[in-house]
Amino acid sequence: MVNSFSRSTSGHYSRKGLSYGSPRVGGHRKTWVSRSFHILVGTCLFVSFFLAMGCGYIYVFPSLSQAFHGYGIPKSIGPTGTCDVFEGSWVPYRGYPLYNSSECPFTERGFNCLANGRKDNAYLKWRWKPKNCDIPLFHVRVVLEKLRGKRIVFVGDSMSRTQWESLICLLMNGVEDKKSIYEVNGNKITKQIRFLGVRFSSFNFTIEFFRSVFLVQHGWVPRLGPKRVRSTLKLDKLDDISKDWIDSDVLIFNTGQWWTPGKLFDTGCYFQVGKSLKLGMPITAAYRTALDTWASWVETMVNTNRTRVFFRTFEPSHWTHWSDQSRRFCNVTQFPMMEPNGRDQSPFSDIIQEVVKNMTVPVTVLRVTSMGAFRSDAHVGSWSDTPAVADCSHWCLPGVPDVWNEIIISYLLADDKLTPQ
Ligand SMILES: *[C@@H]1O[C@H](CO)[C@@H](O)[C@H](O)[C@H]1NC(C)=O
Ligand SMILES: *[C@@H]1O[C@H](CO)[C@@H](O)[C@H](O)[C@H]1NC(C)=O
Ligand SMILES: *[C@@H]1O[C@H](CO)[C@@H](O)[C@H](O)[C@H]1NC(C)=O
Ligand SMILES: *[C@@H]1O[C@H](CO)[C@@H](O)[C@H](O)[C@H]1NC(C)=O
Ligand SMILES: *[C@@H]1O[C@H](CO)[C@@H](O)[C@H](O)[C@H]1NC(C)=O
Secondary structure: OHHHHOOOOHHHHHHHHHHHHHHHHHOOOOOHHHHHHHHHHHHHHHHHHHHHHHHHHHHHOHHHHHHHHOOOOOOOOOOOOOOOOOOEEEEEOOOOOOOOHHHOOOOOHHHOOOOOOOOOOHHHHEEEEEOOOOOOOOOHHHHHHHOOOOEEEEEEOHHHHHHHHHHHHHHHOOOOOHHHEEEOOOOOOOOOOOEEEEEEHHHOEEEEEEEOOOOEEEEEOOOOOOOOOOEEEEEEEEOOOHHHHOOOOEEEEOOOOOOOOOOOHHHOEEEEEOOEEEOOOOHHHHHHHHHHHHHHHHHHHOOOOOOEEEEEOOOOOOEEOOOOOOOOEEOOOOOOOOOOOOOOOOHHHHHHHHHHHOOOOOOEEEOOHHHHHOOOOOEEEOOOOOOOOOEEEEEOOOOHHHHHHHHHHHHHHOOHHHOOO
16 A cells, blocks of 8 residues: 555655664664654654555545545646646556456456456556546446547567557447457557457557557568678668558557567577668667668558658566576565666667657657566566466556557547547
8 A cells, every 4th residue: 555655755755754764763873963863753654654545545545546536636638738747656546457367368368367367456557647637547338439540560589469459348348249349450469479459340540559669660581791690670671561550540560578688699689771781789879770770661651641650668677686687586576576676778769769759740759668667566577378487578468558558548638639530
């Protein structure tokens, strides 16, 4: 419960109070200063406790929560107003989860943690609360109508696939005739599949996923350069399936999880620009080059009068000793962390923001890195389809990706471009 005031209130103050206070209190020179620190710590702990209790109340009695919302918290002004929707904290919310993965055929088994044996379920009950506004509640019929006649396209790695699954399940709840919702080629969800498209036929829209883990072209090289080079990423060429992304109403990108030495150099994959191999190019420099390629592709190929473009920043993972494959391990917690412990920062996220800032067309950056950093409780862990290999990268569904979708929907609802016909 204490976690709910993760960054702005109790977590922050009590940690500060303790880290200044405890060494002095333990020492033999009991000065007035140390005593006043003692009092400060005590006060902070008391206040934290009180806030946590208050939170528990809200959790148990939602009507109180409404009363609470009447004071102090400004009415929702949506992400296009003065509020930064990505600044905030996780608060308990009784209305979650919004769907049951076991009743949604589009959640892959690997992400359905409850079905895979997870017993605790507090992790399902946290909602993102922006500091100065609220994310509008998800009214499924309103959203279904808003999306009528539209084509929504997710492009990226498995994190995009998770978000694709989440959006379908969020929307499916509002459709009575479940048979009217189907994968257009009758395909099953698999990890390697390059295209999946789910059609909501009574609402005449599709939600599609294109697997493109680097966004740029990956190619095999027959006889180019040293023997260790087995394939290259052509940083100046967008993925060859990119022509299929253009004619859409909403385009949501991500890339980041595959930009690691293990997935690149250790498999013999190196960078290439034009005809030249870039053997010594650092990963972050290559990432920036790839994103520049993506940016000019958007600027020249996408009609942003029609298409709303989003780019999601890096999704934090919660491995211990992440960089050392042999020692890394995954400990999914029961509650969110009080402190992000540095996971709210990512060089990839910084690069995305820098590149987008420089673009000549509007692109919305979904800055999810910081909010995800607290959610050490929300990963699939051992409750996946391969329980032998714990997983602190992917998220359980329902879960964190639902919030990414609620934020996207809040942008679309505030957007005139997507007025229903
Ligand atoms: C989800 O649905 C399954 C299958 O209908 C059911 O057994 C299970 O109890 C449901 N879970 C929750 C949390 O409602
Ligand atoms: C379905 O949506 C497409 C694309 O927006 C549109 O051209 C078509 O007329 C719609 N069909 C129906 C039956 O509404
Ligand atoms: C987009 O809209 C602007 C302003 O309405 C217009 O000048 C521009 O030509 C449009 N671009 C395309 C590609 O339709
Ligand atoms: C895993 O996390 C829990 C807290 O959720 C902690 O009590 C436990 O010691 C951790 N286990 C390891 C091996 O770090
Ligand atoms: C932004 O674009 C300008 C002009 O193309 C370029 O000179 C500059 O280096 C770019 N800045 C970044 C941060 O990419």
